[in-house]
Amino acid sequence: MIQSLSYIGFSSPGYAEWLTFGPEVLGMQIAGRGDDGTVRLRVDDADHRLVIHPGAEHALAYLGWGVRTPAELAALTARIEEYGLTVHEGGPELAAERRVAGLSWFEDPWGNRHEISWGQFRHPGSFRPGRPMGGGFVTGEQGLGHAVLVVPDMGEANDFFTRILGFRLSDRIIDPPLNAQFYHVNGRHHSLAIAEVPGAAGFQHLMVEVASLDDVGIAYDLCEERDVPIVLTIGRHVNDLMTSFYLYTPAGFHLEYGHGGVVVDDALWEPATYTSTKIWGHRGTRYRDELPFALFNEPKERG
Ligand SMILES: [Fe+2]
CATH class of the missing domain: 3.10.180.10 (2,3-Dihydroxybiphenyl 1,2-Dioxygenase, domain 1)
Structure with missing residues (x-):
């Protein structure tokens, strides 16, 4: 069973603006950059939860849903395939990029990419809001x-x-x-x-x-x-x-x-x-x- 919305990714020509907009307006923390300029943002102890990739147009890149175990991921994969959609294994490289232990992904009938993962990387005590905040994010x-x-x-x-x-x-x-x-x-x-x-x-x-x-x-x-x-x-x-x-x-x-x-x-x-x-x-x-x-x-x- 899906346990939470664990992360989300977009692509946009405005990705670099997030280096200031994310921390200074929203209070998020820059969690790192990708080689292509991708901006990863942290809102709590999870490695990152919001990713803005460079892209020619504004678009949703993926919705990242968390499950508890590889067995739950396999069970959910079977149900989605039975429904008639193709589920792709994410592989170790993608898992490393998303900072999760393992993941699979599929495109829903309406053109949205969903990723299902388990074992998101967390760094306790690491979150520093990008601007003064009274209480941080509710996650x-x-x-x-x-x-x-x-x-x-x-x-x-x-x-x-x-x-x-x-x-x-x-x-x-x-x-x-x-x-x-x-x-x-x-x-x-x-x-x-x-x-x-x-x-x-x-x-x-x-x-x-x-x-x-x-x-x-x-x-x-x-x-x-x-x-x-x-x-x-x-x-x-x-x-x-x-x-x-x-x-x-x-x-x-x-x-x-x-x-x-x-x-x-x-x-x-x-x-x-x-x-x-x-x-x-x-x-x-x-x-x-x-x-x-x-x-x-x-x-x-x-x-
Ligand atoms: Fe809403």
Whole structure:
């Protein structure tokens, strides 16, 4: 079973901007560079959790999901192959680059690359925030944060992510035209959400959570000072109760920067349906209309 979102990678012509943007605005730590200039960022004791590779266009490169053991990786691989997708073994070189003990990867039916790994490298006591922070990032067993994908058909994507990958429904938000479903694999309210947009597929946003509300406010101030586009103002979500705002990163993806998300107890949790995304705030700025909504994948021939 997938245990957490353990890392995520993007490619972008704006990769080098992350050397300052990541630490100075978001509070992340530079965890090292690749030979090609790739920027790796640390948010806790994991070797790194966010990677920005050089690339001609903004794109999601991979979603990195963690499992506990090689046996779980093998079992999940079998289920994905039974579904009809090809799963590739990552090999020792890729495992070394990702700083994990072992991994496999596959492309989902919507063009997103998923990597499944175990044994992520950790360096206890190593995290130094890139700017003063009140409490660092909320990770641990809740993983890096959450990722939101755009899918063309809710039913098909829900089937794949729940029946094959084992994601568990947290709740739904139906606020036409928004139709979104949220899934957990640990205490984090959602590690994955999918939003249905007919005819489209892609990556919508990454959320990282900080332990102090002040760190959200400080990031907001820094975005305003540095003209980092704020896409949605500060607000609070109805379902995970996250107090957050959304910004547009130099890698062309939206990032939700939040605090105070609920922790799900699977034994007691009952999925609800909501009719709005927010209790208050989260107002769209002009950037919401001016900037791309998502990193859209090329439409593919479906087999
Ligand atoms: Fe979110």
